[in-house]
Amino acid sequence: MSNRILTAAAAALFLMSCQAKDTLPPKADLGVVAPILDAPDAVDIHSYAKPLEARVTHVALDLDVDFDAKRIGGTATLDIQAKPGAKEVILDDKGLEIEAVTDEAGKPLPYKIGAIDEDLGAPLAIQIGDKRKIVITYKSAPDSGALQWLTPEQTAGKNHPFLLSQGESIENRTWIPTQDSPGIRQSWEAWISVPSGLTAVMSAQKGDKADPTPPPPNRSSFYFSMDKPVAPYLIAIAVGDLSFRQLGPRTGVWAEPVMLDKAATELADTEKMVAAAEALFGPYKWGRYDMLVLPPSFPMGGMENPTMTFLTPTFIAGDKSLVSLIAHELAHSWSGNLATNATWADFWLNEGMTTYAERRIIEQVYGPKVAEQQVALGLDAMNKAIADNGGPTNPDTRLHIDLKGRHPDAGLTDIAYEKGAAFLRTIEKTVGRERFDEWLKGWFSRHMFQPVTTSIFLADIREHLVKGDRSLEDKLQLDRWVYEPGIPTNIALADPNAFAAVDSAVSAFKTGKLPNTATWSGWTTDERLRFLNRIDPKQPADRLAALDAAFNLSRAGNNELRFAFLMLAVNNRFDPAVPALEEFLAMQGRRKFVRPLISALAKDPSWGRPIAERIYAKNRSSYHPVTTRDLDKLGLLPKGKSPNL
Template structure:
């Protein structure tokens, strides 16, 4: 990070501290200058120079052009800048820039720099004294953040649909701003949607029914008055209905699937209450969910006020609602306090996996929470193996992502090793003391970005407090900066799983399918059973298993996925139709990428299937999923 001792940067720090240059943010906490100035907070995935000029607020005025598959309009940006700053640098990737003006409409000079395949190009605007600029533009043709769906790709099959996915650095394909998680911004939006379609966003909805737009369609207005990372700005436009779930919770989705979706999510209000009882008040007003069409690439995305979720969580028996608990937990770990750079991604996900499990324990009991944690431990072992074993560089929590796409760091190391680290601290200090620390941590850093070094400093100042025995018992530096899994890692073991594992071993040796047990088991137990079976089973054993439990027609996505992994490993041809349907009907990267990887590993049997199938399904997937699978199916 360049030195910030120059007059300009010192002046900016004074402005940031006083809030004088940021009237919009004066009502809410601003990221402390210490975070922006810390060397480890330098964001290598952004062109922004926040110590010279920083975006503090965005006003979007955009029209969703379904025919042209683009967002078109303008973004007004408020800038906090040092008095002698001459320019502001924004992130962009493929944006079609029509012009830039100041607040009074006077043209400002601008240039687009050299294009980097990962980062896009810097958009540099000469300020000429301006502290507000307006960028007129179109979103990038084929921009990775936006997916435009045909009616056939929706549940209702009647109307088109648009949704965005901004994490990690994709929002720069439709919003010209400083696309860095450490540069939090407030924002508003006016979105014009075609008549008959509704727009929703990750913000307070000011016009639930829209208002007539001069050029046709309806305009929807939104406001986010709390500073958030830019990747959390999200939009969807489509045939979208709403059903309340509680006083401050509800669900949006297509009308044709609303009944079963709302029934699945009845416990959301209870989840919010459980989360608040653990770590303090929910800070965002409402907590709603948008259940999207099946091409959404993630299980869920924690966009403030409006979690985006995959329909693969709708199992019919509320067995997969831990995903909702996860996204809700992000309202504290990831939204209230978020990672300052993508090397600090574990601060979002490790905290959230830990918090999610505590919500599940509070609502559904320790046995269920223990099963989920134990499955997570297995995922962690697999992630360590995939990262090259215990000495693999990417087994660190704080990653080196130089020259890499930040998506490279979005593995179960961040999620499960991070959560295991927090469980290890809990064991060392006791749950009561640990909970008090976490509650204080979220309060101390509310609406701020955090670095790994910042968290470590806070942990030592407010929990360890110079106690050498506690420092040694936890081993903070080894956990955060070291390779592999430290010896003191806490493994939460489910009391139910040994019996499940024994039955899986018995079946592998020729025993009967445990039909009675299967009927009584929960989803985690069923998933464990299928996942514990050896990767070499006879076709007869696989056929008997499928017949006994209807695995190829399984509606629960987690169980279906476990079965298909087993089937592919055994080159079990009768499961291929189910595999093809599963990979065609949904685009969740968690399921899609491993299955294509498994197929490609099966050489002359699996590779032809993978290549034939991906040629057909690739256009159906979001860019996030395509980017990963493109590197697998070659």
């Protein structure tokens, strides 16, 4: 047994002794997290914080949202827990405009902002002396990487502005002064002042606590409270013209009024999903599960903010064919929000486990065939990700990834999602579902509201599942899966018959035979995606034209199908699809769609790059900073034009 496993095992035993099975860790108890954060693999290289010296345990925000200045400003009051004798707390800061730092009584505290790193921002070191509550008066960064300010024209309703945030992975340090590390869990509350007529929502329960600084008559104030310790990247806000629709006893959806009916219809099965997830993973610990359907500029498919999943409208297909996205974000209520990766090197503990859990929920609600087909699509995505990341010997195909010197989003690939899910599915198939499910429920119970690492995961599974069985240990190849590149030979493969009819149609397509209209109409979205992703990526123009003419793929109402066809079009220089491509890249800003299409165009110097330059210059202002951060590096904007213009 390696040293890292011994360290994690000791940490796990300590944690078990510190708290009962189903209780919340004591608020502001540095001892609960210290054994974890003290381990070498729990040191967060993407944060300046020193949590073993002093860490933030609670954040209280009192903020005004200013649409004219495109800034959020006010105060952040932080509760600090520190070791005896510690005189300094270090926060993460990326472009915040700090106006003052004081103790609770208003006495100024010395502070210093350190050297700036392009990705990480800068350390904000505050001399706290013996103070354990500090007040920071500030404004969000003028070019905050978390916040997007939309004009009325960029919304569905066209009448009111809109603000949305996306904090993962390390963007919340651009609008909240705290320790922005997933291992430093914090409770929080917020008073938010907005222009009258607009509604604020956040990733916490809305309350009726009085605002300590009541707003003027032309503004409204909202109060939110998260009494459970969460990773800082899960603090989220949206402000706009919003309405609410109840879906079930503890589920509902927020959206712009013109989007609400479509959103509610698509999300009608959410309450069933929550019940299915509880049966699989244990009680839902967050109270309500509401969702917010955002304007199409939102860069993610979904973001699992506690109590309030943020969603792209691109999942609305009219037939619930893309609601696996909801199952995924809901599953994060256990894997990611309950037990959270302590560092971004172990991102797979969030996303791999969630992707596995998503398919178990889908199986419960929509049946085994649908789930098995999504497993097969996931394995296709995994194999593509391995090829795109340099092949099976490349270190970036490990689950526990080395991100030194890189932005943590470099690890946001299908390796984390699909190799992680394949790993857990392989364990399930090896030990049997009943035994694996018992372990999985126990994992969430033993580690709820705690940061976790790969070594903690391995120690836990060895203690509670392997239990010293050397033969089982050899079969599982645990260390091989997480610490070595490529895919181990023991992987549990998908059912070879899951897409038998579709794969037959792929073979027929090679001989020139198109699926007939009745066949295509009878296929599910997953079956259509399998077909588009399995045909030869190199296609002549006449074949693409025939596909588009038969099935209207370039302007499909299902955005996943549209994207798959447009990728084929770009990779084959298919001119007739360019108008539809321009329309697609103007109507939404989801990074999953925008980044691959524009990147593929930019790599083609004579045909694609001029198209990419035209599209990006026209639409960049409607994309979230999370989407534009990498695309700006492609040099697509006219020389001398600032990306911020």
